[in-house]
Amino acid sequence: MKKIEAIIKPFKLEEVKEALAEIGVEGMTVSEVKGFGRQKGHTEIYRGSEYTVDFLPKIKLEIVLTDNLVDQAVGAIVKAAKTGKIGDGKVFVSAVEDAIRIRTDEHGDKAV
Amino acid sequence: MKKIEAIIKPFKLEEVKEALAEIGVEGMTVSEVKGFGRQKGHTEIYRGSEYTVDFLPKIKLEIVLTDNLVDQAVGAIVKAAKTGKIGDGKVFVSAVEDAIRIRTDEHGDKAV
Amino acid sequence: MKKIEAIIKPFKLEEVKEALAEIGVEGMTVSEVKGFGRQKGHTEIYRGSEYTVDFLPKIKLEIVLTDNLVDQAVGAIVKAAKTGKIGDGKVFVSAVEDAIRIRTDEHGDKAV
Amino acid sequence: MLEAYLTNGDPTVPLKTGPKDKDGNPTLPPEWAKLSADALAAAAPSTATSGPGHNAWMMASAALVLFMTLPGLALFYGGLVRRKNVLSVCAQCLGCAGLVTVLWWAFGYSLVFGKSFNSPYLGGSEFFFFKGVNSAPNTDYSYWVSQNVFACYQLMFAIITPALIVGAIAERMKYSAIMLFIALWMFVVYFPMAHMVWGISGLMNGVWNGGSPDHYPAAAIKAIDFAGGTVVHMTSGWSALILCLILGKRLGFGKEKMAPHNMVLCMVGTGMLWVGWYGFNAGSAVAADGVAANAFTTTTLATATAGFVWALIELIHKGHASILGFCSGIVAGLVVITPACGFVSPNGAMIVGLVAAVIPYIFVVFVKGAIGYDDALDTFGVHAVGGTTGAIITGILAVPAKLADGKVNPDAVNPNLAANVDKFIHSGTLVVQQLEAVAITLVLSVVGSLVLGFIVKLVIGLRPTPEEETVGLDLTDHQEEGYI
């Protein structure tokens, strides 16, 4: 079982969700985060005071899935989230040891 | 050392927290997330326009603990968070390599 | 590749960010979380009703980086985030199997 | 025409730069010398004459009192509940506005301000469905203000009173149950109370009801209540207590954090309540006259002082002054000065301000904690306790219109007390009249709400299921979220 964490641009959420649905990913958890990276924030000026905004709003997706689906899912995310401009985000993959569905007490692959 | 990530229904937070406290879990980190899964959101109608709300509010718990506590903790969470209805959420377990307590520089099991 | 997750006090974010920038960490993802730990929340009284506030606002940093940078980064975070008072937070390190930069499709170390 | 305007009758030039006496005080402006004695008497006190200013002020006042409920009270209460219940509080205020308007148009106005029943307890049927309520004045209540404006003004009071109850039972009562309770409560508690205190034939209308031979007796209790200490705040506050006891505590009360989810909204609501309350209090003179001017002044002084003192007590007692403290003090000050504002002097108002901070503070912070009922937003602690305090203190601080020897009191603030009430002030027994009125109000409110609370409980039940309550009433009752 793997966990995919993807940081994407907020306005790409719908497209990514649909791309994942197409390959059969049925569950995910989404949160609002702030990203810091190469994409430099714009300089904002408020009434004469200047600030560089480093942290930009991003969306983080967390998806736990069976090993065989990982490559396909990563591909789908990358394709749907890409704009080609700096700040498109990243995808991280890591191992998960177990998953439990609270409702049914199911464990492992059946639970994701 | 393991990390437990649990996605639960928001109104179960207090009960889960208490269940964990009983078995001696003293630290956790909580965040507000949106969940997408089998539990289909309700259809909302605003003045004649209809939308299906896919993303439902959930709470994510992150708990890092020593290996011996994992099963007990998962059990406690599942028990406290269960309503038996779709959308109860999931628990994921993964490995953590190290933990450091910032205040004391303690490492490893002592730090969690 | 490793992932560092650090839970810190909110007002330390700027300092930690700068400390990480100094050692060359260029990307990170930040979210607002609530922490539950030894640091007990203050007791709040609203018009005669008393509550103990268990959950305190914290900031979670997530940084994925190459193995060689981990110790340095952890050190920098701990140093910058420390106040010496209870509630300073924790740092967790875990393994990441792959990283993909969405914009360029780069994989692995090049992507972080 | 502009030239005439600039040279004649301009409000300021001839008046302000006219001849002065040796002390530098302006003497009467010269054009006044041409006027007859009668005209002079009418002109001198600019406010005490007929004119469109009265209708203007009463329309403004009615709008201000509506502003108190929408959005004022909705924000004040809405900010104090948890995020998941903010809309339910708004819905309750909106529901009151709609429901009570329909009842008021059909029956309420007539039952309160009619007199065909010739009864001290309830008005009459002559104005049912606003029959005959047009732009001519109803001279029972004012020679100068259109009756339809008066009826709308009083409607706004009838809307906010049940909306106040909402504060005690917030976050845990079904919407349908609240609405049913309020519909019944208007007939059982509010309409009779309002008639008794303000109706021309009312039992406790000490100022105006001198009786009408062959029709109705004079007020048995010569109590005074300028803008609704008993009618509005005591009825809502005591009913709120009863309802919150019948209902029980919120789930998790005392364990979970139930802190205000948005203190900024609460502050905004407080500001709006204060501003709107000028319509409530100074508007209760039903004229833009000197009585209104005095009510405006006492309201200002008592309110600001109470807010300040409450924060000061907090500072001393807890080490910091909170926004909630300021807001609570301001509302308490407004409540306590309400029955008194048209009868007490500015200095009386300063005393009221002090008392308004101290007594509700004790109830909200100590008594409530000790007894342990869950008056979620302190409707009892502020409105019932404050209204009761205000009714009583009015009996102590009211300024007589004439001195004991029959001469005009140079410090008088309200000449209307001369006819029926002055004698009680001089004998020091006005407070007894006030206590009688307080007792009747308390009994009617408590018994009425007890009976109605159990009826509603029996018929449709009061509380949502625990899961619904945990999810929040916004989603449960209204299928909406406050913020997304």
Place this chain on the structure above:
Amino acid sequence: MLEAYLTNGDPTVPLKTGPKDKDGNPTLPPEWAKLSADALAAAAPSTATSGPGHNAWMMASAALVLFMTLPGLALFYGGLVRRKNVLSVCAQCLGCAGLVTVLWWAFGYSLVFGKSFNSPYLGGSEFFFFKGVNSAPNTDYSYWVSQNVFACYQLMFAIITPALIVGAIAERMKYSAIMLFIALWMFVVYFPMAHMVWGISGLMNGVWNGGSPDHYPAAAIKAIDFAGGTVVHMTSGWSALILCLILGKRLGFGKEKMAPHNMVLCMVGTGMLWVGWYGFNAGSAVAADGVAANAFTTTTLATATAGFVWALIELIHKGHASILGFCSGIVAGLVVITPACGFVSPNGAMIVGLVAAVIPYIFVVFVKGAIGYDDALDTFGVHAVGGTTGAIITGILAVPAKLADGKVNPDAVNPNLAANVDKFIHSGTLVVQQLEAVAITLVLSVVGSLVLGFIVKLVIGLRPTPEEETVGLDLTDHQEEGYI
């Protein structure tokens, strides 16, 4: 002086406790006996006399109508859009306030309320750049209210009307395009319409334009529109529909959730609109008189009833009453009563309230869904449909000033109808006049907006790029975020 004030002429004592007749009604107060018959006539109805109360009321009313737009409408609309567009809506309201003020000062007031063109379609040039608009009254519109106050009051109408359009095209139109459209629209649609309906020589000014020999003809259409059912709500609503059709739907419409991001703001805006609308409706009497009093009353009844009924329909139809339902009903009630408020009775207002809930509900919930245009915040469903409904129902419910036999109608609410309009009421054909006015308004609004919409599209384009729209107009057009 205080003593004189207390003993003489006090508004209440002598009046309220004076002699009563055998029914307990107060008879005329004794001091009035001393007055001449003329003075008596002037004194009796306190509102129908000259006095500073009229200017006071009109200044208050102008401030209230401004309050409707800023912050009222900005909040009502702002709460209904998505978080990323909340500021864009505010900017559109702020932009209207600035732009329209400049146009109004330079040309607008004169084009609407001037008469040098002697034209039924457009006013005149005599007041360009506010020439001669000073504190003396313009007796074409009022003997008692300063013309500069009248001009400011009417300015507030000119500001809110284009701001209403914003609701239909929210979240997807470039700021520059909106501003350009509105600048042109004021000249093509609003100024002519306002002159036709309210200008002294206007084509459809049934109440006042009896014609002036040698100058301009009497109103060809004897329509009545008290506070702007055609001028304000129909023009903005129908133009909004056209513009939203030209513009197309929001990206993701029907697929993404586009629920209101902050229903609390929407509720606050609704409360402010209601309160401010008293200035809009009762202020349209241009006096604090009995006509204003009646307008105040009908506005109150229709609005509260419509809010209540809308929520009730929702409860029956969908199983719950939503805040948005209450707010929609309230605004619909306000819209529909607007043209009628100064002409119908309180009971007429109850009917208006009912109709105002039912008809817009059908449009917003069924028709809109069926047809599928994207009227984002229901400007068409509420303002166009409501304004049209109101204009027509006014023709049905208006109360004649005199009876058919020429005697004063004891139930009259507006004596101004006697001169030109009563005869249509008696013959049952006022509704025909109203329908003619409706038709002209509709055609002018639709054609005007169609032409202007395409012109602006051609010249600078209407929509932002898809990425800009997805990011939100706050960042795109204003480089700001609502909340951080």
Place this chain on the structure above:
Amino acid sequence: MLEAYLTNGDPTVPLKTGPKDKDGNPTLPPEWAKLSADALAAAAPSTATSGPGHNAWMMASAALVLFMTLPGLALFYGGLVRRKNVLSVCAQCLGCAGLVTVLWWAFGYSLVFGKSFNSPYLGGSEFFFFKGVNSAPNTDYSYWVSQNVFACYQLMFAIITPALIVGAIAERMKYSAIMLFIALWMFVVYFPMAHMVWGISGLMNGVWNGGSPDHYPAAAIKAIDFAGGTVVHMTSGWSALILCLILGKRLGFGKEKMAPHNMVLCMVGTGMLWVGWYGFNAGSAVAADGVAANAFTTTTLATATAGFVWALIELIHKGHASILGFCSGIVAGLVVITPACGFVSPNGAMIVGLVAAVIPYIFVVFVKGAIGYDDALDTFGVHAVGGTTGAIITGILAVPAKLADGKVNPDAVNPNLAANVDKFIHSGTLVVQQLEAVAITLVLSVVGSLVLGFIVKLVIGLRPTPEEETVGLDLTDHQEEGYI
């Protein structure tokens, strides 16, 4: 009675449809023919007569000015700070309301509007503790408005003035230090300034203080300040600059993002300030007369224009028009027109609007950035610069009441200038008087605040600890959070 109401004296029918002259202008209504010449003079200009409308307007105005502070200014400032300090700003406004009310009641009103000291610098002790401040007018200031209402109205000015200072020192000053500073500042700066400008014996009260033989000398400086350019905006603005220099910059200034946390609140506050400012400016006529009408008009034009022009400059300079730009321009417009509103023509107001956008824009965007002081919310840039600009421009644009030959000026807007001020306008030296007043105000504000700032720093210290400042003043000083 209704019949009488409908047939006699109705405001509109007989007037509007009465006989017209050959140009179609209505001539005097027939009933007026029956009236005597005196009565006619009184009736003609409806606003320039005695009547309850004045009190009505002043009560409404006082409520509006309170509304400016609570919740207006609290929201305007509160929205501009960071989330963690929103409540601290609210607490500062609430604290001003409480503290200043108590001081005003005890000493302030008397020190400003009394005259027992016979001094150009400070009023008197006769009204200490509101002694004798009742519903009769104080004829030094108005024949027609109750003194207690006047005192409350002026109290609202005394509340908002120190609250304005808060903007410059937001986010980094201890609550106790602010309150102590303000308490002292009222005595050292505000009370003397207000007396000098508005007190009947004041040093710079050019309009009214013609001197009283044997008592006090005429105003040495014949300056004019209608609603507080010097008294309110210059004092608060210049004091704010000094205090913010003494205090130092916010931690992280120039490095961290300190953008407004909630621009919607800021917009709401701006709308409320604008609406409330009508009470501030038009209310300063202390009557609902033609002077008030003119002030209402100039306020509207200058404000809307300044908002529009500020946004336009931004558009040209930065490529987009921001909400903050609109709001800043609106407030700047309101500030600059304040001293001028009752003395300039509508076209003068358009010039004021233009200047009000340009000059503060330069200060806020260029000068502040160049010098680098941390005027957090631009109290200096808007209020000090704007107030100073306004005071000076008033001297240039004021319209004389009479022409140089003594005839009434057909374009006059304020007849009160005739007595003492006209001659300076004719000689073109009014601006010199204004500059003298500006200088005195500037010196008193700067020196007073410098001394008081250091005293408070010495006695209790000004700033919280860095950790407290980082955590935010809401939790530190008030133990509350704005939103949870």
